[in-house]
Amino acid sequence: MPPERAGTEVRLRGVTRSFSGRTVLRDVTLDFAPGEFVALIGKSGSGKSTLLRAIAGLDDGVDGSGTIAVPDDRSVLFQDSRLLPWKTVLRNVVFGFRAPDAEARGRRAIADVGLAGREDAWPNALSGGEQQRVALARSLVRQPRLLLADEPFGALDALTRIRMHGLLFDLIRQRRPTVLLVTHDVDEAIKLADRVLVMDDGRIVLDRHVGLPHPRPKSDARFEALRTSLLAALGVSDDV
């Protein structure tokens, strides 16, 4: 894995968001370095998706303040897979993707996520995990400079999940994107990310650099220690 480059790719200053009076993000200030892989964990309802959507610039109508600067070349993986039901799997993957060889790359991405042969299926006919993988393919095929992914592996079994992690690393190796990964899986966060943020009630309550070499076996003591401290920040004891 290449080290992060210097500079700031994503910059948030005093970002606050609230929905009809309920404050969901409280004064979030953050910088992501170019190429940095940041994992965001936190309790359900703590504001993770809200933060991700704010960074993606998808919250026009929402009350709030603060400034956000992000690159234009970004791709969003929504918490729901959000496929267009009237487009086949392939058309969903290359939707809005304007490379000259878009279709060929789309097919390759579909094969990568294990759905070769399902290119012409309707999204409604896919299983939950298959839909999620199509959404993943849609994001990966674009090779964005900034990837914002909201629980992209939530519906996947262990094996499929490991394969998808591999795909993500392939992308990182090739394009060095900045990644923000929202996940509820602490192990996954530690396994993948350079830096883990813990969010609670709209605030970043913990910001830890992982600093372990890849691959990172769970048996590693430093893995274990980081895990314990993250779980503690989430309010859980380790042996669960």
Place this chain on the structure above:
Amino acid sequence: MPPERAGTEVRLRGVTRSFSGRTVLRDVTLDFAPGEFVALIGKSGSGKSTLLRAIAGLDDGVDGSGTIAVPDDRSVLFQDSRLLPWKTVLRNVVFGFRAPDAEARGRRAIADVGLAGREDAWPNALSGGEQQRVALARSLVRQPRLLLADEPFGALDALTRIRMHGLLFDLIRQRRPTVLLVTHDVDEAIKLADRVLVMDDGRIVLDRHVGLPHPRPKSDARFEALRTSLLAALGVSDDV
């Protein structure tokens, strides 16, 4: 936890299902004892949801054969949370629930899943995990004889998930329902279930009784052994 009672609560004989020629369930024959807690794991696309929907009697239009006998008094937790967008959280929870104190029980269930105060929110305004919890409350409040749950904790963080496990156990203690839990989390399956089924390509390839006393710490060697064998059946090595 009370032991399972004798008899057969759910009976499947030679159940086969296919979608436009693709066979998704292959000759599944299964019996669940009354009060048995069965976990179903398997790769994405292996047919878990299809089996659950068949047991729920929700696949009228699908090609297939075989017989299925299940109690009428059952509740289904879908893989998507499937809330009615025009009903508030409370109305969604008590939807179709005809107990005289339905509303009070609905409120209690909402509080149980950690959403007290959000009774009148629209489902669209909830976070992914919150929506999943509302769906859980909807199933639990009914105290069904047979609970069919399709990845009900997929979008939840560790802490929330533990709390939800607790709720499920409360229900089991009170009503001894038969439970079929589809999950992609092997640890969760071992932690909760009396029996774990592994599905692969439409077939039940492994059927193991857990036989451990509750609670079941991960550090227990028998836990670890079961885990290793289940992961092997899924094709994953343990340290991931």
Place this chain on the structure above:
Amino acid sequence: QPALPTQVPKGTKLVAADQNEALQTLMRASGAQDKLSSTVTYANFLGGPAILEAFRAGALDLASVGNTPPIQAHAAGERVLIVAARVSSETDYFFAARPGLKLATLEDLRGKSITYGEGTGRQPFVLNALKLAGLTKKDVKLVPLRAGDFPDAVRTGQVDVAALNEPHFSRYLADFADRGASALPSEQNRRLPKSLSYLYASQKALDDPAKAAAIREFVANWIDANRWSRSNADAWIDSYYVKRQNLKPADARKIVESEGDFSFPLLSSLIPKQQSLIDVIFEAGDLPKRLDAREEFDLRFDDVIGSKTN
């Protein structure tokens, strides 16, 4: 045929079809309504076809119409008979020529496009004009239109000639004088048949002695009321055109003047006239079969009409 009863029993009711509220206003303003011993209510319509349908459905006893609807009813096999007639000293319509076109005589209609309204009085009017000019339908281009569209068609030059009534005719000539609007000269117009309108009643009502008597009484009073409207033109204009129809007095006067004087001939004397009307329509190919005009009249009413004429 039994003689017309004259005794109107108490509680006899009549429903009369009106057009543009003219009949009811006439009867009320002239005071004739109060002299009726039956209860007459009015149903206001726009146009003959709807009135015929209402007759067919048994919703009407009596109607005031032009000269064509009785033929229409006859052709449709509906038994509605003429019980009174009113002839005016003027024609119903006037030929207006589109801006820039001049018509000196009826014969000039040759080769022109002319508005045509089947089922309305404008139909025999045009056909008669052609006949008098020695022309047939083939010598001109008849443009079927809804009556209401006639003025627009000629103003915009979509047709060469249109048969207009008042106030459209005068207003057209005045409004479009600058663009060369003109009309068939009035001495040519006098060659055409004069305006003829009817009261007609359903066979069913006429078969009912009480209603027949009430209709007889109505006819008598209707003749009085019409005479009143000529001798009290100002009161008539004010009570009908200005008050009820929202017309400007000047326009209203034009209309009343265009109607000329009224007379109420015996029905028997009208049979040849009606027959020639039928013939001209039939010859033009607009009737499925040749009809006998005698079947359209209830001649028992000549008795009461005769008593009013003198």
Place this chain on the structure above:
Amino acid sequence: MTDTAGSNVYSPYLPQRGHESEPRPGAPAGALARKPSRLAFGRLPRGGILFGPVLLILVWEFASAIGWLSPKFLAAPSTALVTGYDLLVSGTLAEHFLASAKRAYLGLGIGVAIGLALALAAGLSRIGEASIDGLVQIKRAVPTLALIPLAILWLGIGEVMKIALIASSVMVPIYINTHAALRGIDLRHVELARSVGITRSEFLREVASPGALPGFFTGLRLAVTTCWTALVVLEQINTSEGIGYLMNRARDYGQTDIIVVGLAIYAALGLGSDLAVRFWERRALGYRKALNS
């Protein structure tokens, strides 16, 4: 689905009986009892839609036969059949039909195109909405009869005027339904489109149009009959051909058998074009059928 007291035996193709588990004593049977009910929307068997119309014709023929319905008001279907056959053989019917069809379908085509264009313009831009929407609301509130004088003034009394008025009537349901569907489009999809950074025209083609398609089809179902019904009035103006003209004339002369022939033509057109649109709709919206997870 066969429901029995405490157990539900389900078998899609083999109607054989599974085992029945006894009702458990502790279960709150009353509170949670499942009423057997089919809530899904089954599709009618082919031709099922004709059930109502055929029943109507039978009742009507019967009423005519026993004299409840005098042929003076309405000819019996059998009489109309004979008249219709005669008209057909003589070629009169085909002539009138073709004249009307030309007007109706030209008007339909133009009206659909305009309605769609306006709906897209109004649905996708503020300035479009501001300038178009109010005018369409006014247009549709004004009866066509009241528009005829203006149409004559600007377009004359020829075919252009008729086709324009048909198009303007057809445009209304297309606009309203498409516009409403556009406004009701799933915001999730709009967000997705924004997030992948597509152009306005791509958005139109790939998100807005498919999303609004169900609404468009509903509008089209209304439009395919509107274009014909509008003809009754319009074929009073400067025509001597057309189904509307035929009906008007028959009405003038009380030819109830011809009126019934006309009604039958309208009915056939109504059913036929509705079926055609729905067939097309089913194909275009085929993706809706599948359902999983």
Place this chain on the structure above:
Amino acid sequence: MTDTAGSNVYSPYLPQRGHESEPRPGAPAGALARKPSRLAFGRLPRGGILFGPVLLILVWEFASAIGWLSPKFLAAPSTALVTGYDLLVSGTLAEHFLASAKRAYLGLGIGVAIGLALALAAGLSRIGEASIDGLVQIKRAVPTLALIPLAILWLGIGEVMKIALIASSVMVPIYINTHAALRGIDLRHVELARSVGITRSEFLREVASPGALPGFFTGLRLAVTTCWTALVVLEQINTSEGIGYLMNRARDYGQTDIIVVGLAIYAALGLGSDLAVRFWERRALGYRKALNS
């Protein structure tokens, strides 16, 4: 959203500029460049819908003033204003308006009720669909003008006949739109309903109706003007009061100013009722607005 070459500065309330990161050399800039475009559907500012109509009136007045549009064909808006004021003061207008409004809204109410009932019956049961759907398709294909003779025959020439015909016209868009919405209802929700075991009437009330509500509202938008436009024809029969009658009579006497007053009333009704329905719709479908995850 302010877009700059390689970076996107976003700030909802503070239009202050964030930092700009330099474009990264390796990034496939061309292929993935994001075109700035607003794809969301902004709501018009209050009264924005009047932009088009006001423009129309201004153009019309202007055309009248400079003589392009002769008052002989169409009175200027200002002339009509005077006439309208006179009619209003004299009470004539109110009288005619009330007469029409009574008919229109009675017919609307009845037609909406019937249309809804038929749509639900046809949308939720096979036998309902078989018996109802075909007949409604026929009914709507048959022009109202052709139905008038039958209506007169069965219902007379009074108000009942008129209200029945209005109701039958109003019924059509309500039926078609509600029925289409019912058939397009999200199968997921139907499944959920089946899985919780609700009764047919609960399904109707709690799933089918809310699910079909957007379609119903679209139908209602069409219906609120249909009920008025139908009056022009119907108020030729046995009436001496009503806006339709007023218009017809004005046409007879060539009173272009009164015709314009009538048009203005129709326009106001069209805009007003559409706004009313949309306001109601926005409230009833408020749940659609929120969007998360």
